[in-house]
Amino acid sequence: xxxxTTAAATETKIQDPPWHRRLVESLGDLRExxxxxxxxxxxxxxxxxxxxxxxxxxYFGLPDPMRQAPIERLRDPSAxxxxxxxxxxxxxxxxxxxxxxxxxxxxxSVAFLATVIGLAIGLVAGFNRRVDAIVMRFxxxxxxxxxxxxxxxxxxxxxxxxxxxxxxxxxxxxxxxxRLVRSVVLMLRDQVxxxxxxxxxxxxxxxxxxxxxxxxxxxxxxxxxxICAQAVIFEAYLSFVGAGTPPEVPSWGNIMAEGRRFFFQxxxxxxYPGVFLAITVFAINTFGDGLRDSLDPRMQRRV
Amino acid sequence: xxxxxxxxxxxxxxxxxxxPVLEVEDLRTYFDTRDGVVKAVDGLSFSLKPxxxxxxxxxxxxxxxxxxxxxMQLVPRPPARFASGAIRFRxxxxxxxxxxxxxRIRGNEISMIFxxxxxxxxxxxxxxxxxxxxxxxxxxxxxxxxRDRAREMLDLVHIPEPERRLEEYPHQLSGGxxxxxxxxxxLGCDPSVLIxxxxxxxxxxxxxxxILALMEEIRDKLKTAIILITHDLGVVAExxxxxxxxxxxxxxxxxDVVELFERPQHPYTRGLMASIPRLTAAEMETAxxxxxxxxxxxxxxxxxxxxxTFADRCPHVQDHCRRGYPPLEPKRPGHVAACWESxxxxxxxx
Numbered sequence: 001x002x003x004x005t006t007a008a009a010t011e012t013k014i015q016d017p018p019w020h021r022r023l024v025e026s027l028g029d030l031r032e033x034x035x036x037x038x039x040x041x042x043x044x045x046x047x048x049x050x051x052x053x054x055x056x057x058x059y060f061g062l063p064d065p066m067r068q069a070p071i072e073r074l075r076d077p078s079a080x081x082x083x084x085x086x087x088x089x090x091x092x093x094x095x096x097x098x099x100x101x102x103x104x105x106x107x108x109s110v111a112f113l114a115t116v117i118g119l120a121i122g123l124v125a126g127f128n129r130r131v132d133a134i135v136m137r138f139x140x141x142x143x144x145x146x147x148x149x150x151x152x153x154x155x156x157x158x159x160x161x162x163x164x165x166x167x168x169x170x171x172x173x174x175x176x177x178x179r180l181v182r183s184v185v186l187m188l189r190d191q192v193x194x195x196x197x198x199x200x201x202x203x204x205x206x207x208x209x210x211x212x213x214x215x216x217x218x219x220x221x222x223x224x225x226x227i228c229a230q231a232v233i234f235e236a237y238l239s240f241v242g243a244g245t246p247p248e249v250p251s252w253g254n255i256m257a258e259g260r261r262f263f264f265q266x267x268x269x270x271x272y273p274g275v276f277l278a279i280t281v282f283a284i285n286t287f288g289d290g291l292r293d294s295l296d297p298r299m300q301r302r303v
Numbered sequence: 304x305x306x307x308x309x310x311x312x313x314x315x316x317x318x319x320x321x322x323p324v325l326e327v328e329d330l331r332t333y334f335d336t337r338d339g340v341v342k343a344v345d346g347l348s349f350s351l352k353p354x355x356x357x358x359x360x361x362x363x364x365x366x367x368x369x370x371x372x373x374x375m376q377l378v379p380r381p382p383a384r385f386a387s388g389a390i391r392f393r394x395x396x397x398x399x400x401x402x403x404x405x406x407r408i409r410g411n412e413i414s415m416i417f418x419x420x421x422x423x424x425x426x427x428x429x430x431x432x433x434x435x436x437x438x439x440x441x442x443x444x445x446x447x448x449x450r451d452r453a454r455e456m457l458d459l460v461h462i463p464e465p466e467r468r469l470e471e472y473p474h475q476l477s478g479g480x481x482x483x484x485x486x487x488x489x490l491g492c493d494p495s496v497l498i499x500x501x502x503x504x505x506x507x508x509x510x511x512x513x514i515l516a517l518m519e520e521i522r523d524k525l526k527t528a529i530i531l532i533t534h535d536l537g538v539v540a541e542x543x544x545x546x547x548x549x550x551x552x553x554x555x556x557x558x559d560v561v562e563l564f565e566r567p568q569h570p571y572t573r574g575l576m577a578s579i580p581r582l583t584a585a586e587m588e589t590a591x592x593x594x595x596x597x598x599x600x601x602x603x604x605x606x607x608x609x610x611x612t613f614a615d616r617c618p619h620v621q622d623h624c625r626r627g628y629p630p631l632e633p634k635r636p637g638h639v640a641a642c643w644e645s646x647x648x649x650x651x652x653x
Contacts, residue, residue, distance in 0.1 A: 016474055017474055020427065021472065192419055192423040193422060193423050195377065195423075196415075196417055196485070197425070198377060198409070199409055199414070199417075200409060200414075200436060200437045200488065201406045201410035201441060202406075202410075202436065202440060210428075214428070215425075215426070
């Protein structure tokens with residue numbers, strides 16, 4: 001993942017518009033964007049639909065996702081219950097839509113937190129050798145633990161709640177972001193424009209924030225989308241093994257976990273959340289790929 | 304450029320007068336590496352008067368750039384260290400200043416222009432952002448005042464439509480335009496010394512001439528002293544008042560520009576001059592002569608021979624040259640060189 005994303009940063013020659021201008025350009029004119037970068041637009045639209053479905057679910061007049069009606073348990077799809085009902089007679093369609101809230105929230109929060117924390121640490125590590133030596137060994141140690149195991153352990157330690165899940169998924173992602181940012185900073189540090197800024201008498205802090213940080217953003221945004229996709233999967237995974245969100249809260253992982261025992265009675269309990277999960281992750285990844293294309297000038301020229 | 308070689312025809316330039324603004328004394332910048340101590344600059348001394356253009360010439364790897372980076376204290380320490388010497392700027396020894404004090408001098412009193420204008424501007428910031436940075440930093444100007452100043456500076460370096468340019472990003476400017484912006488940036492705080500490290504090497508010839516003319520104009524207008532680092536003797540002949548020739552980290556010759564070009568005293572200087580391509584009308588008719596070169600390369604700076612460092616490449620080398628390094632001594636009035644054999648060199652035929 002890291003290899004794919006650093007490409008955007010190595011291109012610091014100023015033949016091309018800066019990344020934020022390219023981003024505005026590639027989204028500014030929709031028709032132009034559709035022609036130049038259809039994948040990004042596709043991902044964005046699908047994600048938008050998902051977000052509206054998930055966060056708009058309470059306003060669609062759907063049955064309460066928590067309302068139990070044992071008499072209607074394990075129904076097949078019908079006009080009333082589009083995806084059928086689960087073992088407590090709860091409306092599956094409503095539950096799946098509401099479940100999207102958790103997935104998207106966790107995905108976005110983890111991506112945001114991991115990026116911000118990783119950016120701060122990576123900037124300092126890349127610029128200060130002494131900090132670098134200490135911080136990077138710590139990050140290496142953190143990276144040596146499989147992400148999902150670490151997350152399960154952390155949730156087990158802190159108890160299952162949505163904020164805890166977000167934190168538990170953020171921590172294993174931070175080292176990857178730190179590595180990425182650090183490598184970009186090391187590269188940028190020797191760029192002439194950084195030397196020129198030092199020669200202008202700019203302070204180290206200002207150089208980091210004003211001259212180096214903006215140039216680390218393009219690979220970071222792309223990395224953030226991958227982290228987001230992974231966090232969505234991991235959240236479902238944690239919920240599935242029972243180490244995620246509390247069981248009464250509808251989330252795709254929870255619904256599938258409950259569906260395990262009723263696989264032969266109502267296959268939809270596994271199928272629908274699974275399909276939603278797959279589409280969401282696919283959309284995030286497509287969006288990320290498209291974003292990378294429009295942020296990396298070399299990719300753009302090839303198109 | 305070749306025309307500039309016939310300097311005797313050019314009107315004599317006014318000799319800059321006054322107290323030197325920058326004095327470098329016995330500067331030794333050493334790098335501690337695994338293979339030993341690399342003496343990148345070894346006992347260099349020179350001084351610079353206000354409004355003077357000092358040309359520093361030499362091949363790649365002879366210590367020109369490290370000299371300029373040493374003055375700015377931009378050499379990474381470690382591995383570099385200043386083994387001895389003083390860099391006095393208006394009487395203050397820069398080598399003894401703390402980080403903060405040095406930061407106030409950089410970009411404010413001493414500025415620097417880099418070789419490659421393609422990569423010396425930050426791609427994500429507008430020209431205006433970068434131009435105002437130094438003046439906001441050093442002169443504590445407000446945003447509005449800094450912008451006015453930036454516009455003035457762009458005017459000074461002859462960039463048309465400065466108002467519009469301030470909003471543009473570096474990629475929207477051509478190479479020559481970018482170098483003008485760099486110069487404007489360097490001049491923002493009205494520095495007394497401007498270090499230009501190969502300012503025209505990355506530009507094409509017509510733009511080179513424009514940039515050089517601009518630098519001369521600025522010297523005349525603002526009385527900025529300029530250290531012009533280059534390997535292009537044509538540029539030196541055209542611009543410099545005084546020339547310092549460096550070889551393997553040491554000064555081997557220094558003289559006024561006319562004096563140096565008419566009576567070079569060091570075989571290395573002569574070698575450099577002979578390497579300038581020149582075509583006379585007669586030679587155009589027949590086959591042009593082979594371009595002359597200095598055989599060999601600069602010796603490795605961590606294993607310098609005991610004698611003259613140029614001995615292995617020198618056409619006039621004698622046995623005693625390899626025994627001791629020649630002292631830097633006046634060979635003619637206002638003309639120093641470090642060569643044992645300079646009095647026996649043949650008359651120089653340009």
